[in-house]
Amino acid sequence: MTTPKIEPPCPIAAAHDRTPFGCGNPVLDDWLKQRALSSEGRSARTYVLCSGETVIGYYCLATGAEKRVGMPKKIRQGNPDPVPLIIIGRLAVDSRFHGQGLGAALLKDALTRAAAASEIVGARAVLVHAIDDKAVAFYAKAQFVEFPGGSRTMFLPIETLLAAISKE
Template sequence: MNELTENLNSSHRKKEFSCGKDMLDNYLHKQANQDIKRKLSACFVLNDQETDLLKGYYTLANNSLDQKIIPAEFQKKLPNSYKSIPTTLLGRLAIDNRFQKKGVGKLLLIDALRRSYEISKSIGSFAVVVDPIDEDAERFYNKYGFIKLPDSGKMFLPMNTIKTLFE
């Protein structure tokens, strides 16, 4: 399968990336490489072939959720012996200002979900979890079927739902 994104590396022009949200820009500019080296997260970028600019990026990491915060209709399918449920964290997803409103966010989300699903075949992961940075981000994830977790601000999409996209 032809990969849409690639791992962030030193050849990428990170400093020119700007999505309009300082927290996401600063992460890419200053912290992403350290997180990768420390194995805290993996960062995937979409490079524009014509301009060599980064269109966007996302990060993935292992995560877990307390079983108590998972909605009842999903909890009943989980064994009681698991107090903590393994998940995949889609930690950050950002699109450079020059490429916003062109479907890049949807492409990156699908790429992240595909990677997460493939990983879940080797390492247990019940769902992909996001922690939206603001209401715009929450609306974006809501549009793609993510379910709000009560009292946490986080949202999740069960791996069984993601599986239907790729099989």
């Protein structure tokens, strides 16, 4: 039996089988299975990585804004209040596929889409709320910086993102 090819991330659709997905975090699993489709286009856009029709990874993007108070100076300075942002709301890979670089591939795809969106809607940074310390380390490798105070809220200035993309 051959394993179906892993397709590039695409927008979530009803045809995608989310049932077997399990990343090891019930919050991330439940959101994909119960809320991703109903949120599509309303409050978030979800992109899935599939093997055949089975979802093996996903992330979601949304726009948002945060009050400048409490933000790091690099984002707070010279920006409106609230500061416009692109938010990576969730990012997860099925545990059967951990260790294959799929999380990094999903993040790269999310950041490429965020960069393109920033040219259309305007945003000062990409924001994530890392779910645990392992996620903090994952995002730090991609140049995200943690807000002061250990909140696990992290940001990547759009300028940093665009500069990194222009070097590719």
